[in-house]
Amino acid sequence: MSHPTSHPMSHHDDPTNLFSVLARRVAGDPARLAYVFEAEDGREEALTYEQLARRAAAIAARLRETARPGDTALLLLPQGLDYIAAFWGCVQADVIAVPLFPPRRNRGGDRVGSVVADAGARLALTDAGTLSGLDRSLEDSPHLRALRWLDVGAIDPAASSGPAIDAGAGVDPDAIAFLQYTSG
Numbered sequence: 238m239s240h241p242t243s244h245p246m247s248h249h250d251d252p253t254n255l256f257s258v259l260a261r262r263v264a265g266d267p268a269r270l271a272y273v274f275e276a277e278d279g280r281e282e283a284l285t286y287e288q289l290a291r292r293a294a295a296i297a298a299r300l301r302e303t304a305r306p307g308d309t310a311l312l313l314l315p316q317g318l319d320y321i322a323a324f325w326g327c328v329q330a331d332v333i334a335v336p337l338f339p340p341r342r343n344r345g346g347d348r349v350g351s352v353v354a355d356a357g358a359r360l361a362l363t364d365a366g367t368l369s370g371l372d373r374s375l376e377d378s379p380h381l382r383a384l385r386w387l388d389v390g391a392i393d394p395a396a397s398s399g400p401a402i403d404a405g406a407g408v409d410p411d412a413i414a415f416l417q418y419t420s421g
Contacts, residue, residue, distance in 0.1 A: 255414060256328050263290045274317050282318050289322060291394040296326025296362070299392055303360055303385050306331035309416060311353065311361040313339050313371075314389065323362040323389045328414050335416045339367040350380035352418050360385040 262271065267287035274282045284292070304310060310332050314320040320336075327334040335356050337349055352358070361384045363371075368386060375381050 259286070259290065259293075259325060259328075262286045272318060272321055274321075276317070284318050284321070288394070289325060292318075292322035292392075293325035293329055295392045295394040296323055296387075296389055297329035299387055300326060300330035300332050300360075303387070304330065304332050307333065307412070308360070309333040309335050309356045309358045311349070311356075311358050311363075311384070312336040313349070313361050313363040313367055315339060315364070315367065319364055319389050324415075326362075326389075331409070331412060333413050333416050335418065337418065339363070339370065347378070350378040353380040353384060356416060356418075358384065360387060362387050362389050364388055364390045 262269070263286045267290075268285050270283055271286045271289045272284045276282075300310065310327055312320060312323050312327070312334050314323060324334050324336070326332075333356075335352065335358055337352060363386060365388050368388065371381065
């Protein structure tokens with residue numbers, strides 16, 4: 238009968254933040270499934286750690302072109318793998334993710350606009366479907382019109398240069414990664 242052995246982790250291997258956890262998973266087993274998402278229609282999508290890392294790295298590269306570390310970015314995306322990749326892209330780029338449910342077509346722009354103003358958001362990560370549903374809200378809200386909009390579905394992971402995950406990226410373990418607004 239064999240017993241599992243445990244090996245103490247060195248201080249260097251100790252995951253200190255979300256990003257280092259992802260980097261370790263990518264390095265250890267890149268083909269392992271990271272996320273599986275089942276849509277309401279029963280359709281399933283999946284991402285391995287390697288695929289997630291490549292998508293997040295491509296999003297992070299685009300964020301670095303338009304944002305500074307510590308900036309806030311709205312995540313106006315439906316539930317799914319684009320949302321997950323966008324969140325990890327924000328973590329990698331040291332951008333604070335501000336998730337919001339996409340408003341219903343041409344409704345809810347006031348709520349989003351008030352979060353933009355309060356959080357000081359300069360950009361929004363979204364997809365083409367959500368952005369097209371915001372047509373009227375964009376016309377009516379100066380806060381939304383002022384945002385830089387990035388369609389995460391149009392960002393090609395293959396276009397990103399460099400490693401999928403740079404384990405030495407130096408993400409500050411005390412940095413804010415996620416800013417949650419509630420209805421209360």
